[in-house]
Amino acid sequence: MTVIAQHMNAIRQSAASAASALAMELIRQGKDVIRLTAGEPDFDTPDHVRIAGIRAIIEGKTKYPPVPGIPELRNAVCRKLRDDNGLAYEPNQIIAGAGCKQVIFNALAVTLNPGDEVIIPAPYFGCYVDQTLINRGIPVCVDTTEANRFRLTAEQLDAAITPRTKWLILNNPSNPTGTVYTPDDLKALAEVLGRHPQVWLLTDDIYEHLVYEGAEFHSLLEYAPDLAERALVVNGVSKTYAMTGWRLGYGAGPVPLIKSMVKLQSQSTSGACSISQWAALAALEGDHGFVAQNLAMFQKRRDLAVKALNAAPGLSCVEPGGAFYVYVSCAGLLGKQTPDGTVLASDGDVVAFLLNHANVATMQGGSFGLSPFFRISFATKTELLEEACQRIAEACASVR
Numbered sequence: 072m073t074v075i076a077q078h079m080n081a082i083r084q085s086a087a088s089a090a091s092a093l094a095m096e097l098i099r100q101g102k103d104v105i106r107l108t109a110g111e112p113d114f115d116t117p118d119h120v121r122i123a124g125i126r127a128i129i130e131g132k133t134k135y136p137p138v139p140g141i142p143e144l145r146n147a148v149c150r151k152l153r154d155d156n157g158l159a160y161e162p163n164q165i166i167a168g169a170g171c172k173q174v175i176f177n178a179l180a181v182t183l184n185p186g187d188e189v190i191i192p193a194p195y196f197g198c199y200v201d202q203t204l205i206n207r208g209i210p211v212c213v214d215t216t217e218a219n220r221f222r223l224t225a226e227q228l229d230a231a232i233t234p235r236t237k238w239l240i241l242n243n244p245s246n247p248t249g250t251v252y253t254p255d256d257l258k259a260l261a262e263v264l265g266r267h268p269q270v271w272l273l274t275d276d277i278y279e280h281l282v283y284e285g286a287e288f289h290s291l292l293e294y295a296p297d298l299a300e301r302a303l304v305v306n307g308v309s310k311t312y313a314m315t316g317w318r319l320g321y322g323a324g325p326v327p328l329i330k331s332m333v334k335l336q337s338q339s340t341s342g343a344c345s346i347s348q349w350a351a352l353a354a355l356e357g358d359h360g361f362v363a364q365n366l367a368m369f370q371k372r373r374d375l376a377v378k379a380l381n382a383a384p385g386l387s388c389v390e391p392g393g394a395f396y397v398y399v400s401c402a403g404l405l406g407k408q409t410p411d412g413t414v415l416a417s418d419g420d421v422v423a424f425l426l427n428h429a430n431v432a433t434m435q436g437g438s439f440g441l442s443p444f445f446r447i448s449f450a451t452k453t454e455l456l457e458e459a460c461q462r463i464a465e466a467c468a469s470v471r
């Protein structure tokens with residue numbers, strides 16, 4: 072008899088942490104592996120934010136914070152949502168948690184009854200599926216297509232909704248594809264949601280500030296303010312402010328939902344780290360000049376990666392409008408033989424081949440729910456990214 076509950080059999084280890092751990096182990100063994108697996112910026116948290124964290128420690132802001140978050144931060148989140156997104160929230164509609172992931176977990180845990188369905192466009196950020204399963208819900212994954220730039224269409228959403236649908240999770244811009252939904256896309260999805268009053272919307276906007284020339288971030292709620300009554304906006308400081316290790320995310324939603332999430336949080340973590348909350352406040356309220364600088368650098372890296380990967384035999388990719396990932400089709404490599412005689416039968420094989428033969432760590436599309444693809448992160452030093460793309464291209468040229 073095992074001590075582990077049965078439902079854990081269906082839960083996967085976070086693919087990003089597993090891929091990173093494997094690459095780190097190879098590096099420890101002395102291999103010259105370039106990691107394109109990381110879902111985090113390669114630069115440090117801005118100085119003024121770090122100083123705010125240090126100041127919080129020195130000033131003794133180190134006691135239990137209020138479970139939903141310090142009032143100063145919740146006020147700042149309301150201002151941010153108003154100024155950046157045109158959304159009206161009061162502080163009692165805000166919860167801070169240990170990263171977006173915990174906020175999403177809280178939301179699913181307090182809303183899902185066994186068998187409730189959660190619509191998740193694929194490819195997806197893996198935790199949506201596994202957190203749904205942990206909370207006894209049923210993930211309903213809807214495959215998007217590369218031809219439609221990995222966007223969920225209104226028709227697909229309509230067809231996926233059943234009387235058991237509780238949530239649609241929309242991640243915009245998307246991990247792993249960098250897809251940015253247009254205003255027309257969002258209006259069409261909003262129209263469908265308007266016809267299905269039992270369906271709630273969870274919009275994960277964590278990459279909202281990482282959007283490149285030609286694309287613009289908009290929240291679906293801008294076009295359907297009425298849906299705010301059954302929506303949870305999730306966001307955080309991890310990506311924009313290079314604060315992944317501080318573990319600070321937030322949610323904004325109707326009071327009864329937030330109250331329940333706070334109740335759950337009061338019995339689990341007691342809230343987010345007080346020091347991180349003061350640092351997040353400085354991030355939200357402080358100078359944003361570095362965001363544009365980082366964006367310009369990310370855009371250059373995106374351009375070089377897209378160009379190099381599209382030129383590699385057997386690979387193709389669409390240009391991501393946001394985030395820092397490229398979702399690369401490796402359909403052209405399947406069925407081919409590597410120099411050591413292995414036949415590449417899946418994107419998992421391609422990722423293993425790139426790791427073992429090219430010393431480049433990527434993530435297989437299977438872990439994001441749509442094959443045959445792999446994801447690279449271009450939040451990687453430019454020289455390393457160039458070198459990695461060259462190695463990938465050479466490896467692709469070596470298969471027959």
Ligand SMILES: Cc1ncc(COP(=O)(O)O)c(C=O)c1O
Nearest residue numbers: 110170171172196246307309320
């Ligand atoms: C779409 C998406 N949402 C949420 C997160 C996690 O955010 P946090 O660090 O705030 O938990 C990630 C991290 O990779 C992500 O890609």
